[in-house]
Amino acid sequence: MDRKSMNVYSEIGKLKTVLLHRPGKEIENLTPDLMGRLLFDDIPYLKVAREEHDSFANIFRNNGVEVLYVEDLISECMTDNEVKNMFLDDFINEANVQSQKKIELIKEYLLEFHDNRQMIDKMIEGIRKEEIKDYKKTSLIDIIDCDHPFIIDPMPNLYFARDPFATIGKGISLNKMKTVTRNRETLFAKYIFKYHHAFRDSYIPLWYKREESCPIEGGDILVLSDKLIAIGISERTDPLAIEIFAKNIFKSDESFETILAFDIPKKRAFMHLDTVFTMVDYDKFTIHPEIEGPLTLYSIRKGSEKELIIEKETMQLEQILEKYLEVENIKLIRCGNGDTVHAGREQWNDGSNTLAIAPGEVIVYSRNHVTNKILEENGIKLHIMPSSELSRGRGGPRCMSMPLVRENLK
Numbered sequence: 247m248d249r250k251s252m253n254v255y256s257e258i259g260k261l262k263t264v265l266l267h268r269p270g271k272e273i274e275n276l277t278p279d280l281m282g283r284l285l286f287d288d289i290p291y292l293k294v295a296r297e298e299h300d301s302f303a304n305i306f307r308n309n310g311v312e313v314l315y316v317e318d319l320i321s322e323c324m325t326d327n328e329v330k331n332m333f334l335d336d337f338i339n340e341a342n343v344q345s346q347k348k349i350e351l352i353k354e355y356l357l358e359f360h361d362n363r364q365m366i367d368k369m370i371e372g373i374r375k376e377e378i379k380d381y382k383k384t385s386l387i388d389i390i391d392c393d394h395p396f397i398i399d400p401m402p403n404l405y406f407a408r409d410p411f412a413t414i415g416k417g418i419s420l421n422k423m424k425t426v427t428r429n430r431e432t433l434f435a436k437y438i439f440k441y442h443h444a445f446r447d448s449y450i451p452l453w454y455k456r457e458e459s460c461p462i463e464g465g466d467i468l469v470l471s472d473k474l475i476a477i478g479i480s481e482r483t484d485p486l487a488i489e490i491f492a493k494n495i496f497k498s499d500e501s502f503e504t505i506l507a508f509d510i511p512k513k514r515a516f517m518h519l520d521t522v523f524t525m526v527d528y529d530k531f532t533i534h535p536e537i538e539g540p541l542t543l544y545s546i547r548k549g550s551e552k553e554l555i556i557e558k559e560t561m562q563l564e565q566i567l568e569k570y571l572e573v574e575n576i577k578l579i580r581c582g583n584g585d586t587v588h589a590g591r592e593q594w595n596d597g598s599n600t601l602a603i604a605p606g607e608v609i610v611y612s613r614n615h616v617t618n619k620i621l622e623e624n625g626i627k628l629h630i631m632p633s634s635e636l637s638r639g640r641g642g643p644r645c646m647s648m649p650l651v652r653e654n655l656k
């Protein structure tokens with residue numbers, strides 16, 4: 247693979263390169279007892295989930311988008327033994343393993359995989375206690391936790407490639423995740439951008455570091471134009487993280503001038519800003535009807551060296567977008583066409599979470615047929631993907647993809 251630079255200055259510019267994760271056996275390690283902790287509401291059927299995911303990837307390929315997979319890139323980093331050792335140490339360290347002895351046993355077990363790709367698949371899949379030969383229940387935690395089958399938890403959310411890091415301009419926000427279960431995902435991004443031969447010599451500034459203490463997640467970050475970024479203050483993203491992000495990006499020579507921090511309800515149905523609001527064309531957005539407003543938002547602009555200029559406003563979403571994007575007649579397309587029953591049902595399966603592959607051209611889930619019809623009536627070209635199983639993880643086409651390169655808008 248050639249050397250790669252990042253380039254994302256909009257939500258809708260023609261997509262050139264996207265990063266995905268094809269769901270693997272980690273999905274088959276979800277059990278009803280673990281669903282809450284692992285942030286799933288149901289258990290997808292892996293065979294069909296993979297077929298759906300392959301259809302998703304083929305939509306990209308058929309439209310000239312290069313598809314990269316997290317699992318390939320991280321496996322390719324493992325050819326350097328020093329990097330592999332550091333990665334394993336960091337990974338095991340963050341997997342909440344309680345004793346030094348167990349840490350060593352797990353590392354030995356993983357090093358027995360001679361094929362790096364198989365080792366990575368195993369790390370994502372999770373490791374059961376019985377797979378480790380000399381594993382003994384010696385600590386109080388082990389004895390109390392004896393019904394928990396895993397010594398390393400599976401990572402079923404990795405297919406939501408949107409969240410652990412986000413591309414903005416030429417750089418990335420390497421996120422600190424709200425939940426322990428998702429934080430290990432950001433290690434994959436850290437190693438890929440630092441050590442993979444396609445990225446390590448490129449200029450990729452970090453707008454946020456995973457070592458920070460406040461959470462910010464990629465689903466909350468929307469690049470609305472080369473001047474305007476929207477970030478949700480949400481269940482997953484704290485205001486302090488937005489301030490740190492803003493200071494870093496405004497210090498750089500990037501073109502962004504304003505960050506709009508949207509205060510959205512802190513509840514699962516509004517998990518991230520992109521759960522309730524995505525851009526589909528220059529002047530069109532899909533939205534969950536409950537976010538229309540009046541909304542409280544904070545506009546953040548560059549002040550002096552150390553200070554930001556922050557102003558609080560309360561407005562309707564439409565007016566906010568017209569004012570800050572400088573576009574007249576913004577059209578908000580309501581999930582479920584505004585009907586309470588359809589809106590509730592289709593929102594539950596990410597009807598507002600579309601992914602634009604070009605202006606006015608989006609990928610959507612087949613099951614959200616009421617919203618899809620109204621999108622078409624508004625002149626949007628749809629690429630419809632099957633969606634019975636992937637949707638059970640509570641994320642749609644935008645959540646499942648991280649653009650690395652988009653063409654700039656004219």
Ligand SMILES: NC(=O)NCCC[C@H](N)C(=O)O
Pocket residue numbers: 284285286403406408409428464465466517518520521639640641642644645
């Ligand atoms: N951007 C997104 O809304 N991503 C969806 C993440 C779903 C995942 N099960 C989670 O709860 O984090």
